[in-house]
Amino acid sequence: MANQPNQLFNYSVIQNMAQKPSIPKGTRDFTPAEMIKRNYIFDTIRSVYKLFGYLPIETPAMETMQTLMGKYGEEGDRLIFKILNSGEFQQDLTAQDLAEKSAAALAHQICEKALRYDLTVPFARFVVMHRNEIQLPFKRYQIQPVWRADRPQRGRYREFFQCDADIVGSNSLLNEYELVQIIDMVFQKFGIGVTIKMNNRKILSGIAEIICEPDKITDITVAIDKYEKIGIENVNKELQEKGIAPEKIAILQPIIELQGTNEEKLDKLAVILAGSTIGLEGISELRYVFELLNCITLKATVEVDLTLARGLNYYTGAIFEVKANDVQIGSICGGGRYDNLTGIFGMEGISGVGISFGADRIFDVLNQLDAYPETTKQTTQVLFINFGETEQRVILPMLTELRAQGISCEIYPEQGKMKKQMQYANDRAIPFVALVGESEMQNNTITLKNMQTGEQKTVSLQELQKLSR
Numbered sequence: 001m002a003n004q005p006n007q008l009f010n011y012s013v014i015q016n017m018a019q020k021p022s023i024p025k026g027t028r029d030f031t032p033a034e035m036i037k038r039n040y041i042f043d044t045i046r047s048v049y050k051l052f053g054y055l056p057i058e059t060p061a062m063e064t065m066q067t068l069m070g071k072y073g074e075e076g077d078r079l080i081f082k083i084l085n086s087g088e089f090q091q092d093l094t095a096q097d098l099a100e101k102s103a104a105a106l107a108h109q110i111c112e113k114a115l116r117y118d119l120t121v122p123f124a125r126f127v128v129m130h131r132n133e134i135q136l137p138f139k140r141y142q143i144q145p146v147w148r149a150d151r152p153q154r155g156r157y158r159e160f161f162q163c164d165a166d167i168v169g170s171n172s173l174l175n176e177y178e179l180v181q182i183i184d185m186v187f188q189k190f191g192i193g194v195t196i197k198m199n200n201r202k203i204l205s206g207i208a209e210i211i212c213e214p215d216k217i218t219d220i221t222v223a224i225d226k227y228e229k230i231g232i233e234n235v236n237k238e239l240q241e242k243g244i245a246p247e248k249i250a251i252l253q254p255i256i257e258l259q260g261t262n263e264e265k266l267d268k269l270a271v272i273l274a275g276s277t278i279g280l281e282g283i284s285e286l287r288y289v290f291e292l293l294n295c296i297t298l299k300a301t302v303e304v305d306l307t308l309a310r311g312l313n314y315y316t317g318a319i320f321e322v323k324a325n326d327v328q329i330g331s332i333c334g335g336g337r338y339d340n341l342t343g344i345f346g347m348e349g350i351s352g353v354g355i356s357f358g359a360d361r362i363f364d365v366l367n368q369l370d371a372y373p374e375t376t377k378q379t380t381q382v383l384f385i386n387f388g389e390t391e392q393r394v395i396l397p398m399l400t401e402l403r404a405q406g407i408s409c410e411i412y413p414e415q416g417k418m419k420k421q422m423q424y425a426n427d428r429a430i431p432f433v434a435l436v437g438e439s440e441m442q443n444n445t446i447t448l449k450n451m452q453t454g455e456q457k458t459v460s461l462q463e464l465q466k467l468s469r
Contacts, residue, residue: 026150026158032379037366038161040376041190041359042143045163048186049141052178054165057140059122062113069114071121071314071344073218079148081158082111115147119164120314120338120354127168127352128345136169136350143359156330157360164335166354168342173285176318176337177292179355183322183333184300186357191371193325194332197305200286201315201336203269206279207255210272211248219244224256225309232257255306262290262304269306285317301325314338320355324365332361378429382409382448382464385421385435395436398446398461405465409434425451434464 023029030038046056062083069077116122119142127138143163150156165182167175180196187194201221208217219242223235230238236249244252255272258265266283273279286304293302300322310319317337324332335355342350366372382402384395395411402409412421425433435447446464449456459467 024158026152026156028157028159033377034363036379037372037376038359038363040372041362041366042161042163044189045186045357045359046141046143048182048189049165051185052139052165052182054139054141054167057123057126057142058144059116059119059126059142061115061145063116063122063125065111065114067125067345068117068121071341072117073222075222076117079150080117081115081147081149083113083115085110085112117148118146119144119162119356120166121341123164123166123354124168124338124341124352125345127350128342128347131347137167138169139165139167141165154329161359163357163359164354165356166352168350168352171339171351173288173318174292175353176285176289179320179335179353180289180293180298180302181296183320183355184298186333187322188299190362190366192332192362192365192369193300195301195303195323195325197303197308197321197323198286198289199305199308199319200282200317201309201319202278202282202285202317203273203306204282204309206273206276206282207252209276209279211244211251213244213248216242216244220252221309224252224307227256227307258306262302265304265306282317289318310334310336314341316340318353327365327368329361329365331358332365333357378431380408380410380428380430382407382432382434383421383425383428383430384409384411385418385433386412386415387435387437388415391436391441394441395434398436401461402465407465432464432467 065082068080072080123140123142127134141164143161145159145161147159150158152158165179180198183194183196204221204224205214205217208214208220213220220239223238223242226238227235232253236253239249239252240246255269258268260268266287270280270283273283290302305321308319308321310321315336316339319336320334321331322333333355335353337351337353339351340348341352342348384399386392386395392411399409399411412424422433424430431451433449433451435449437447440446440458443458445458445460447456448459448464448467457467
């Protein structure tokens, strides 16, 4: 007993030192109500992917550093979350290493793995590793979280879900047309008005050629991709900092600010890029996709946007980005063609194109628009009031039968005041409350209360199945 005071003191100190629990910046908890909404998003996107013949896969949260690094450009590589090697990860480091090397350089020595930055590069790795198990062209969809060491802000998170669809092993521009259809159908189902912006990396390469800076295509695309965020003056400033002469920037500026219809923009570009074979090829590809889209009616607006660059190095052809028309937020979907991505992993000549829906941003947009269907506000359709043990034994078989019919139902887990059980139903937005008391048991009936209207009816179990659907 002599040690008891010290033990109590130590416990008290621990209690005082305990901090309020928190989560890392850029991550979020989701309540059951929020998860129901998120699952509605995932299920809607998944249902459209299935309509177009895409098949599901999953890949690990972790990939090797070798798989991820060097695939996203310099800026992308900095945003990859590296994972320290297990055990004595610093044992091979010398004092000179620590003194002379930057954190980025040290990462290659002390980290063999990293959290995936997106789903596209892991998918390319998947295709190469499973080449003998899949049939080309291969259409896959994948709905999983990704991580980026970005600065958290509104609409930008460090952990977020992507909902990807890709097709590899086909050069056909029908795939680009189909992806635009998928985007349009998904946002129609969500009730979100959107603008689908399109460009082509070959056009951007052509622009780099005509200003005689083909080797600086990456610098150019990274800069103009920020046009909407930072404006033309800051884009020009960044281009100058990358060593592009003012007279060349002067040629570039009116090109990326071209106005008019899609056809007018492409006509003007065709004149400007007349001396660039690759630029004209990009224009031709965009024209063809728009010709196909003219065969159908889309609810979304589709427009050529020459400031769209999508600063990822692996894109080689068409590029897409989607903006919500009625909510100020970043892109809610994006993608493009990447002809040579699998070549990085030793599998040459495999073309691919894909899109990715940003589920977290779509979640925010739907919340702001209050555009969720009423069904997402409820989980249980019928709550049975618990009057006691005798009533429970009558109700339990009813629950089993209702669930077999696909009706979500539950019984309040303990006998309590009616008011408390009714309040539970209200708080859970349960539309119907079922009462089975002494008279109902004698008559083999159920008293069913509509929680929205307050109306009560005496029904059979079979009638309840119809009313609550």
